[in-house]
Amino acid sequence: MERSERMGPMVVDATTEHGRRGGWAAVDLPLGVVHLRAGGTSVVTTFLGDAAPQVLHWGEDLGDVPPDVLASLDLADTAPAGHNAPAVPVRVPILPEARTGWMGRPGLAGWRDGGEDWSPRLHVDRVETDCRDISRHGSSVSAGPGGWRIRLIDAEAGLEVLLEIELAPSGLVRLRASLTNTAGSVYHLEELSPVLPLPPQAREILDFSGRWSRERTPLRLPLEFGCRLHEGRHGRTGFDAPPMMFAGEPSFGFRSGEVWGAHVGFSGNYRLWIEKRPDGHQVIGGGELLLPGEVSLAAGATYTSPWVYFGRGSGLDEAAHTVHEWLRGRAGHPSPRRPVTLNVWEAVYFDQDTEHLVRLAEAAAGIGIERFVLDDGWFQGRHDSTAGLGDWVPDRETWPGGLAPLADRVHELGMEFGLWFEPEMVNPDSDLARAHPEWMMSARRDLPVAWRHQQVLNLADEGAFDHVRRQMSAVIERYGVDYVKWDHNRDLIDAGDRRHGGRAGVHEQTLAAYRLMDLLGREHPGLEIEGCSSGGARVDLGMAEHAARFWPSDCLDPLERQSIVRWTSQLLPLEMIGAHIQSPVSRTTGRTSSLDFRAATAVWGCLGVEWDVTEIGEGERGLLAEWIAWFKRKRGLLFTGDLVRADSPDPSAWVQGVVAGDRRSALYEFTTRERSGDAPRGRFVLPGLEAEAVYRVRPVIVGPGPQGLVPPPWFGPSNQGVEATGRILASYGLRAPRLFTDQALLFEVTAVSGESPRSLPGA
Numbered sequence: 123m124e125r126s127e128r129m130g131p132m133v134v135d136a137t138t139e140h141g142r143r144g145g146w147a148a149v150d151l152p153l154g155v156v157h158l159r160a161g162g163t164s165v166v167t168t169f170l171g172d173a174a175p176q177v178l179h180w181g182e183d184l185g186d187v188p189p190d191v192l193a194s195l196d197l198a199d200t201a202p203a204g205h206n207a208p209a210v211p212v213r214v215p216i217l218p219e220a221r222t223g224w225m226g227r228p229g230l231a232g233w234r235d236g237g238e239d240w241s242p243r244l245h246v247d248r249v250e251t252d253c254r255d256i257s258r259h260g261s262s263v264s265a266g267p268g269g270w271r272i273r274l275i276d277a278e279a280g281l282e283v284l285l286e287i288e289l290a291p292s293g294l295v296r297l298r299a300s301l302t303n304t305a306g307s308v309y310h311l312e313e314l315s316p317v318l319p320l321p322p323q324a325r326e327i328l329d330f331s332g333r334w335s336r337e338r339t340p341l342r343l344p345l346e347f348g349c350r351l352h353e354g355r356h357g358r359t360g361f362d363a364p365p366m367m368f369a370g371e372p373s374f375g376f377r378s379g380e381v382w383g384a385h386v387g388f389s390g391n392y393r394l395w396i397e398k399r400p401d402g403h404q405v406i407g408g409g410e411l412l413l414p415g416e417v418s419l420a421a422g423a424t425y426t427s428p429w430v431y432f433g434r435g436s437g438l439d440e441a442a443h444t445v446h447e448w449l450r451g452r453a454g455h456p457s458p459r460r461p462v463t464l465n466v467w468e469a470v471y472f473d474q475d476t477e478h479l480v481r482l483a484e485a486a487a488g489i490g491i492e493r494f495v496l497d498d499g500w501f502q503g504r505h506d507s508t509a510g511l512g513d514w515v516p517d518r519e520t521w522p523g524g525l526a527p528l529a530d531r532v533h534e535l536g537m538e539f540g541l542w543f544e545p546e547m548v549n550p551d552s553d554l555a556r557a558h559p560e561w562m563m564s565a566r567r568d569l570p571v572a573w574r575h576q577q578v579l580n581l582a583d584e585g586a587f588d589h590v591r592r593q594m595s596a597v598i599e600r601y602g603v604d605y606v607k608w609d610h611n612r613d614l615i616d617a618g619d620r621r622h623g624g625r626a627g628v629h630e631q632t633l634a635a636y637r638l639m640d641l642l643g644r645e646h647p648g649l650e651i652e653g654c655s656s657g658g659a660r661v662d663l664g665m666a667e668h669a670a671r672f673w674p675s676d677c678l679d680p681l682e683r684q685s686i687v688r689w690t691s692q693l694l695p696l697e698m699i700g701a702h703i704q705s706p707v708s709r710t711t712g713r714t715s716s717l718d719f720r721a722a723t724a725v726w727g728c729l730g731v732e733w734d735v736t737e738i739g740e741g742e743r744g745l746l747a748e749w750i751a752w753f754k755r756k757r758g759l760l761f762t763g764d765l766v767r768a769d770s771p772d773p774s775a776w777v778q779g780v781v782a783g784d785r786r787s788a789l790y791e792f793t794t795r796e797r798s799g800d801a802p803r804g805r806f807v808l809p810g811l812e813a814e815a816v817y818r819v820r821p822v823i824v825g826p827g828p829q830g831l832v833p834p835p836w837f838g839p840s841n842q843g844v845e846a847t848g849r850i851l852a853s854y855g856l857r858a859p860r861l862f863t864d865q866a867l868l869f870e871v872t873a874v875s876g877e878s879p880r881s882l883p884g885a
Contacts (some may be wrong), residue, residue, distance in 0.1 A: 146271065149249040154261030155192050156270075158253075159183055161293025161444060163434060167216075168196040169261075172245035174215035174274055175285070180295065180318045180382070181434060189259035201402070214403050216285060216316045217274075217299060219244065226397045226405070227349065230283070230301070231313035239309065242281055244274040267291045280305025285316070292447035295432040296387075303419035311417040314427045315393065315409025320345075320382055324369040324404065327396055328381075328438075330689070332361040335677035335710045337658040338689040345369055345404070349397040353411055357578075357614020357628045359389055359660045365693035366433060366441070367394040369406055375769035377437045377809055384408050385445075385693065387663035388428035390614075390632035406432070413626035431663055438692060439766055439810075446695040446765065449666065456650075456670045458761035460697050461492035461538060462750055463730035465607070468678070468704055470734065472499040472506055474520050478736075480531050485735045487535040489747040490754065493730075494532045495540030495607055500525065503552065508575040511547050512554030514593035529601040540605030540652075541597065545590050546635055547611060548579040554589070561586040563627060565618035573612035580619060581634035582627055591638060598646050608639070608669065610655035632664075639668040652700065661690060666698070671728055673700045678732055679708035680715050680723035681864050684776065684793055687726055688767065696780070697761035701727025703746065705734070715864060717742060718828045721749040722791065722866035725760070726778070729753045745825040752824055759787060766810035774798035775858065777806050779871075785812040785848075788871040794861045807855035808871065811848030815873050819843045819856065822868035830862030845874055 153169040155178075166179040178199050187195075201211045208223035215222065217229030221243055233240040253268030267289050274283040284300040297316040303309040327350055329341045338361075343350070352367055354360045366383030368374075374381050384406045386392040391411035398404040408430045417425050435441040449455060464486040466479065474496075483494050502517050504510030510517070516524045525541075532539040548555050548562060550569070555562060555577070563578040564570055570577065581587045597603065617631060618624030643649055653660055653669035657676035665672070674690040677683060683701070690699055701724040707714050724730070729750065735743060753760075763780035766788075770777060774797065779790035790808050811817060820843030821833070834857040836844040844856070851871075859867060 146250045156263045158289045160267035163293035174244045176215045189262045192262040232311040239279040242276045247275045248273040290448045292444045294444040294448045296429045298427045298429045300426040302424045309419045317405040317407030320404040328368040330364040337361045351395045354392045359662045376439045376767040382434045385431045389665045390628045416626040458758045460728045463493040464491045465495040467497035468732040490750040493538040497542040509551040511549040512552040525601045538604035541603045542607045544609040547576045563617040565616040565624040570616040582630035605650045607652045677710040678704035679711040680720045699727040702730035702732040704732045725753045781810040786873040790869045793866040805855035808851040813849040828865040832860035
């Protein structure tokens with residue numbers, strides 16, 4: 123992206139950004155109804171005259187609809203005339219407009235200095251597509267997956283919108299819009315947010331809350347008249363950000379009930395909402411939340427909204443697969459061979475010593491670690507959280523010879539070397555802040571409230587941007603850094619750009635961070651970035667275009683982590699989620715957990731260790747090495763298979779798993795979270811397998827196994843397990859083992875070719 127010299131933020135060429143495939147072809151107008159199909163999903167869009175397009179149906183695949191039936195769908199959806207109502211039926215375009223009679227949230231909102239042009243009247247001027255599978259009969263069009271670009275204009279208001287719609291092969295839909303000011307006066311933009319319709323059977327909402335170390339906490343509530351609006355004003359995605367905000371059939375779950383969800387792919391401020399109107403319309407939508415005056419477009423200037431992602435399915439698992447499959451289909455998606463990582467934060471904190479860290483690296487290599495990450499505390503003046511941020515050179519006191527003794531030894535041991543940075547932040551007690559106090563963001567002359575003793579560095583200022591890029595690039599080059607843990611430890615409060623009198627700057631700051639990541643990636647091919655933000659405060663699909671791994675939470679307590687990863691994986695596949703084994707006592711909860719529970723939880727993600735392994739006994743170190751070796755054998759399945767989660771009537775026990783694409787193998791986890799009201803626990807099911815195939819299920823026992831394990835008879839004398847069909851395993855299930863609370867047991871499932879079940883689950 124190139125910076126615009128005009129008033130306003132970034133000007134984006136929507137024809138080249140995001141690596142579009144090219145091959146766009148114009149579609150003759152007029153259009154009537156367009157039916158897109160892919161991944162079990164249909165999107166039916168109607169073009170009425172020259173008005174803005176409206177989506178009639180986004181949901182289950184409607185099949186091969188005959189052209190004459192397709193042409194009549196708009197008529198079939200037209201409401202009868204009502205008393206004391208608009209003279210024409212109310213329409214809700216993808217960018218809702220008040221002039222159609224829609225009285226809900228607008229899709230485009232803005233004004234000029236004289237107060238005019240606040241109610242746009244957009245109409246279709248041009249349509250293009252890069253779909254290759256297109257069938258047209260008159261004004262009706264059927265097509266498979268691909269992209270559509272629709273140019274909308276309001277010549278009188280001096281506005282032009284490029285609306286982009288993509289249907290991925292997985293069934294994931296994404297939308298965005300670019301607004302260009304074609305008039306001579308400034309246009310002040312408030313909102314540019316698309317929506318899709320929700321059917322009447324969507325009666326329940328799944329939203330999320332959260333806080334530090336307890337991210338993505340689910341909230342259920344009825345879908346009622348009015349607007350459920352979820353705003354993120356943190357200047358980053360936030361601990362409370364939904365992986366998706368869902369509406370669905372009553373009591374929908376992981377495996378049942380139709381669901382429709384939306385996610386804003388942006389790492390700054392955002393809005394998501396679900397709105398139900400008394401006239402029967404209900405929609406789901408979202409976009410960037412623009413602060414007052416943040417985007418003012420001069421003549422010819424353009425603003426491009428973030429992509430808004432829409433996923434649906436029969437159950438939350440199916441909706442998750444639409445996103446996971448799309449992510450895995452991108453160029454550059456991480457390989458299933460994700461390195462086992464040791465991060466030193468909880469091992470040493472700020473107490474960094476070269477000799478100790480070299481010993482730690484050697485011990486890590488000895489148990490199978492493949493990547494060693496030096497966390498916060500390595501740079502100039504950094505002995506605690508109060509100083510040094512912004513001075514990205516090795517501290518002369520802690521590292522008199524630089525980082526080479528550690529980095530070189532890590533590489534000699536065959537491991538990757540990773541390093542922690544927080545490039546968007548600065549401590550007032552730093553050489554950088556003393557030299558350039560004007561680079562700290564503020565809406566006024568005084569600084570915003572401190573947060574972790576730090577302020578926000580204005581990366582939209584080219585001087586600040588170039589300074590950080592040069593320092594980071596020099597360190598990465600000098601020490602052969604393979605991996606950057608990119609942290610972001612505060613919300614953006616009063617984040618004003620001092621170059622422009624304190625004008626709101628979250629939008630430009632977010633885009634500048636993206637640009638810095640991409641530039642460092644080009645300068646250092648193969649560099650991997652982990653997105654971390656006080657843990658999981660910046661997990662979104664905008665950041666997923668720049669980071670290959672995400673830190674979902676600073677809480678490593680396995681009981682808490684079960685829920686955090688359960689909902690993070692609604693958006694991200696496991697190969698993009700960091701999951702570490704910590705020391706026995708959690709620093710965030712104080713809870714003590716067994717190594718077996720910590721390890722069995724951490725293998726559901728990019729396995730790592732956050733523990734000083736030089737201080738543990740040989741027996742425990744050997745057990746840790748066993749778990750690492752097991753993970754390495756199974757990561758190919760974990761990071762390519764389909765996520766499955768069981769809907770359990772017993773909240774004290776959770777079941778999740780990963781099933782291979784060919785349905786020949788699977789891994790499952792059975793977790794006890796509290797003492798059950800059923801004594802003992804009953805059966806548990808293993809969903810997602812081929813119904814008629816025969817499988818062998820056997821427990822995975824690493825070392826002594828989970829605490830309190832009393833195996834049911836079907837385990838067998840040597841843990842050989844039992845055979846059953848996929849249908850039996852999904853509907854009848856298996857007798858649960860006895861376990862203490864806060865324990866987990868894994869199960870390997872393998873198809874048995876051409877055989878019938880020789881034994882059935884015990885009663």
